[in-house]
Amino acid sequence: MNRFSRQxxxxxxxxxxxxxxxxxELPLGSETFSLSGFGTLGxxxxxxxxxxxxxxxxxxxxxxxNGVDWAIDSRLGLQGTWKPREDFSSTLQLVSKYRYDGSYxxxxxxxFLKYAINPNVQVRAGRLGTxxxxxxxxxxxxxxxLWVRPPVDYFGQLFNSYIDGLDLxxxxxxxxxxxxxxxxxxxxxxxxxxxxxxEYSLNGSTVAGGHLEYQHLHWLFRVGYAAVRLExxxxxxxxxxxxxxxxxxxxxxxxxxxxxxxxxxxxxSAGVAYDNGPLQSQLMMSHLSSDLAMSSNNTAxxxxxxxxxxxxxxxxxxxxxxxxxxxxxxxxPNSLPFEAINAGVAQAFSFNQVNQETFSLGVxxxxxxxxxxKLQLDWIDSRDNPSILWIDPEPDWDGQAAVLSATFDFVF
Amino acid sequence: MCCSKLRRFxxxxxxxxxxxxxxxxxxxxxxxxxxxxxxxxxxxxxxxxNPQSGVEQLTKAEVVNLFLGRQKKLPSGATALTVDLxxxxxxxQQFYTRLVDKQLAEINSYWARLYFSGQxxxxxQAEAAEEVLDIIENNKGAIGYVERAKVDPRVKIVYILxx
Numbered sequence: 001m002n003r004f005s006r007q008x009x010x011x012x013x014x015x016x017x018x019x020x021x022x023x024x025e026l027p028l029g030s031e032t033f034s035l036s037g038f039g040t041l042g043x044x045x046x047x048x049x050x051x052x053x054x055x056x057x058x059x060x061x062x063x064x065x066n067g068v069d070w071a072i073d074s075r076l077g078l079q080g081t082w083k084p085r086e087d088f089s090s091t092l093q094l095v096s097k098y099r100y101d102g103s104y105x106x107x108x109x110x111x112f113l114k115y116a117i118n119p120n121v122q123v124r125a126g127r128l129g130t131x132x133x134x135x136x137x138x139x140x141x142x143x144x145x146l147w148v149r150p151p152v153d154y155f156g157q158l159f160n161s162y163i164d165g166l167d168l169x170x171x172x173x174x175x176x177x178x179x180x181x182x183x184x185x186x187x188x189x190x191x192x193x194x195x196x197x198x199e200y201s202l203n204g205s206t207v208a209g210g211h212l213e214y215q216h217l218h219w220l221f222r223v224g225y226a227a228v229r230l231e232x233x234x235x236x237x238x239x240x241x242x243x244x245x246x247x248x249x250x251x252x253x254x255x256x257x258x259x260x261x262x263x264x265x266x267x268x269s270a271g272v273a274y275d276n277g278p279l280q281s282q283l284m285m286s287h288l289s290s291d292l293a294m295s296s297n298n299t300a301x302x303x304x305x306x307x308x309x310x311x312x313x314x315x316x317x318x319x320x321x322x323x324x325x326x327x328x329x330x331x332x333p334n335s336l337p338f339e340a341i342n343a344g345v346a347q348a349f350s351f352n353q354v355n356q357e358t359f360s361l362g363v364x365x366x367x368x369x370x371x372x373x374k375l376q377l378d379w380i381d382s383r384d385n386p387s388i389l390w391i392d393p394e395p396d397w398d399g400q401a402a403v404l405s406a407t408f409d410f411v412f
Numbered sequence: 413m414c415c416s417k418l419r420r421f422x423x424x425x426x427x428x429x430x431x432x433x434x435x436x437x438x439x440x441x442x443x444x445x446x447x448x449x450x451x452x453x454x455x456x457x458x459x460x461x462n463p464q465s466g467v468e469q470l471t472k473a474e475v476v477n478l479f480l481g482r483q484k485k486l487p488s489g490a491t492a493l494t495v496d497l498x499x500x501x502x503x504x505q506q507f508y509t510r511l512v513d514k515q516l517a518e519i520n521s522y523w524a525r526l527y528f529s530g531q532x533x534x535x536x537q538a539e540a541a542e543e544v545l546d547i548i549e550n551n552k553g554a555i556g557y558v559e560r561a562k563v564d565p566r567v568k569i570v571y572i573l574x575x
Contacts (some may be wrong), residue, residue, distance in 0.1 A: 038528055079528060087490060091530045100491045110530055119485035119492070129529050137529040176473045195514055204549035215482060217473050277513030278563065351516065365516035369500055 012408070032084055039076040040142035042374075042407030043069045046193030049290040051382070052391030053403055055149050056139075056156045058100055062391040063403070070245040071098040073139050073149055073407050078390070079110070087116040095140055100193040109140070109162050114228050117159035120171045128186065130163050132226045133207065133269050139162075142409035146280060146315050148376040151302040152360050153319035154284060156389050160188045163207055184209060186230075189356060194235050195351055200260070204231035209267070218276040228265040239344045243330065248337070249332025257293035257328075258348065265290045278308035280315075296352045296388050298323035313369060321389075336381050356399075371410040378403040426435050456560040458508055459571035462552050463489060470570045476511060477553060480522065481532040486553055494535035495556035503541075507557050508572040511531075 043062045052062020055072050063069030075097035083089040093110035112126030129137030134160060138144045165186015174178050189204035209226030236258065243255035247258045271284030285301040298321055306315030326349045332338040362376030382390055384398035393399075443506040450573050459475055461467050466488030470478075478492050478573035497504040500516045508514050514522075538544045544556040549566040563569060 029510075036527070038524065077528065083533070086493075093528070093530075112530065114530065116484075123532070132530070135525065139527045141528045144521055144528065173483070177472065178477060180482075217476060308518070310516070311517070342424055366515065366521075369520055371515055372517070372521075375491070411520070411528075 001063065010094060011367070016202050026086075033080065034079070034224045035074070035080045035083050036412060037078045038141045038143055038409075038411045039074075040407050040409045041070075042139075042148070042405065043071065043073045044097050044148075044378075044403045044405040046401060048397075048401035050397030051385070051393035051399075053380075053401065054156070054294050054319060054389065054391055055152060057192060058101055058161075058190070059098055060102055060391070064391075068406075071376045073142070073405065075142075076097075077109070089114045092164075099353055100191045100199060114310045117136060121169070123166065125166050128163050128167055129183065129208065130160060130184065131182075132158060132224065132267055133286065134220075134222055134271060134273065136283070137387050140169070140194065141411070142374075142407055143372060146304070146313060146362075147317065147360070148168070148374045148407050151304070151317055151319040151358065151360070152389060153321040153356055154286065154300050154302045156299070157288070157296065157300070157321070159192055160190050160202060160207070162190070162309070163188060166208075173217070174214065177195070177219075178216055179217065180213045182211055182260070191335050195347075198235035199387050200230050200234050206231070210268075218274055219275040222269070222271050222273075222361070224267075224269040226267045228263075228267070230260045230263050230265075232261060232391060234260040235349050237371060239341070239348065242341050243345070246332060246341070248331045250329055251341075254293065254330055255326060256343070257291070258293060259343075262294035263290060264296075265292075267412075276315075280304075280308075280313075282305045293328055294326060294349045296323040296354055311365060313366070315360075315364070316363050317362075318358070319360070320357045322355045323384075328352070350384075351387055352388050353384045354382075354384045354387045354389055355364075356387065356389060370412065371408065374405075374409065376405045378405070415442045455506070457503070457510065457557050457573040458560040459555065459557045459567045459573065460548055460563060460567040461486070461555050462548050463566075463571050464552050465555075465568070466523050467568075467570055472511070472571070479511065479535065481526055481534070483490060484532075486555065491567050493547070493551050493554040495538050495544050495554055496535035496542065497541075497557075498537040498539055503559065507573065510575070525566035 012352060044053055044070045046063040046065065049065030052064045054062040059072065062103050068248035075095060077093060077133045078097040079091065079093040081089055081091045090113045091110050094106045095109045096104045096106040098104060108125055108127060110129055112124045112128050118123040123379055131137040133155065134216050135145060136155065139150050139155060163186030165184060167182060169182045185208040188205040188207060192200045205228060207226055207228045211222060211224030213220060213222045240255040240259055244250040266289050267286060269286040272281065273282040282304045287299045289297050300321035302317060302319035304315060304317045306313045321401045329343055329351065330345050332342055334342050360376055362374060364375045367373060380401045380403065385393045385397055385399050424440055436553065459470065465486055466515045467486050478494055484492055505516055508516060508519050526532045538547060541558040544558050545564065545567060548554040
């Protein structure tokens with residue numbers, strides 16, 4: 001955590017734990033303060049040992065052969081909420097899960113103040129969950145969704161779970177339904193693991209975006225957009241320097257296009273959910289584009305259908321992600337002394353590619369009012385390897401894997 | 413320490429809920445044919461508000477929006493205070509079955525998503541119909557539900573959930 005973010009957090013925490021307004025109005029022993037939590041215990045068994053299966057790109061190592069990998073899906077969250085008045089509240093959430101550095105160090109995922117200007121308009125400030133996609137801000141709460149984990153082909157490439165900033169939500173009636181809009185902006189602070197033990201810090205990168213939803217009884221329609229600007233240079237800086245030092249104009253241009261600092265991501269998403277009694281279905285699509293040359297410019301989507309029968313809800317998911325084939329040239333002959341540079345560039349490009357589809361079949365069993373058990377089988381076909389969604393694939397890996405997962409989710 | 417709102421929503425009546433629910437179900441089965449023929453609408457659930465709320469009637473969509481926390485305002489403009497029964501119990505299950513055809517576990521899962529993403533809190537949980545009536549009598553924006561037979565002049569019916 002850098003100095004700015006630490007100061008920001010201290011400011012927010014001091015602001016809401018010690019504010020005289022909060023203390024003055026706090027009737028002790030009532031429900032003004034609440035503490036709750038959520039958790040998941042379980043994980044995948046990857047029948048294939050050719051590559052490491054991950055839940056999302058924040059995970060440094062994946063499940064491959066060797067029994068159930070508890071790290072991938074297990075997590076524990078605690079949330080405290082202080083609501084001294086109907087129009088004002090503050091929330092702090094800590095989550096412990098498998099991190100980019102291989103540890104489970106708890107992280108502050110939410111720390112915000114919420115103020116309702118009126119019942120239909122609210123602002124939040126502080127550390128906020130980002131819902132770039134539908135449900136993206138509750139990915140850690142297994143009890144809140146049907147699947148063992150959010151579809152990896154769709155949610156796996158999301159690189160952050162929170163922002164330090166502001167959001168504004170407004171709701172208004174529209175016919176018999178509701179129209180809801182949200183705008184947000186802030187800074188990113190998470191770190192991503194890279195190839196060969198490297199890391200990429202999102203510190204100082206910014207995101208701004210919003211979405212519009214229309215909800216009518218069983219239907220939810222949603223469109224969203226987010227713009228991200230990367231602040232920091234990646235771990236391939238030595239490679240970029242080598243490209244520049246050749247003096248070849250094409251190589252110098254390519255180095256500029258491959259440099260992360262100052263580059264942008266545009267993320268569009270659209271989808272529809274239909275939820276009627278025992279039937280739950282969702283169709284979501286997204287498109288990511290970037291001016292960072294080796295980023296995975298891709299289109300992704302999933303279709304999920306579940307149907308409750310008593311306490312059991314069997315479900316089916318089909319998901320797909322495909323990145324555009326990268327177009328680049330180093331302008332360097334593939335001979336000494338340039339071979340190594342060409343190979344390095346090719347590797348940097350291939351690392352971010354993805355072309356994958358997944359069929360999932362699973363069941364959620366609601367055996368209690370606050371806990372469930374899930375079993376899910378995924379058949380995954382990763383056609384271009386290496387891939388951004390697999391860790392260290394063997395050179396001869398065929399890209400096909402079956403993954404069986406079981407989780408126990410609870411809230412308290 | 414106080415009881416968390418969500419925990420209370422999920423657990424506080426966890427212990428005493430099941431036997432009662434089962435009992436009511438068994439009783440309901442035996443009494444079903446008789447009561448249906450003698451007193452039509454006897455197990456109707458009434459959605460009720462404070463007489464001063466300025467609300468005369470609600471549509472089903474409006475009731476869904478309020479109880480699922482999608483809309484936090486009554487049509488009259490007042491901030492809504494939704495009042496639920498602390499579950500699980502037969503009346504509560506009946507309410508959500510008739511309103512959205514959902515099991516209570518699904519309703520809990522729904523609220524877990526909103527609560528843990530900081531978007532909203534579940535309705536206030538009342539221990540019994542009498543408490544629902546008290547809360548509504550004392551809060552202009554309150555909205556809740558009770559069996560139709562328990563409705564008294566302190567509150568106003570704005571929607572009926574029939575079987």
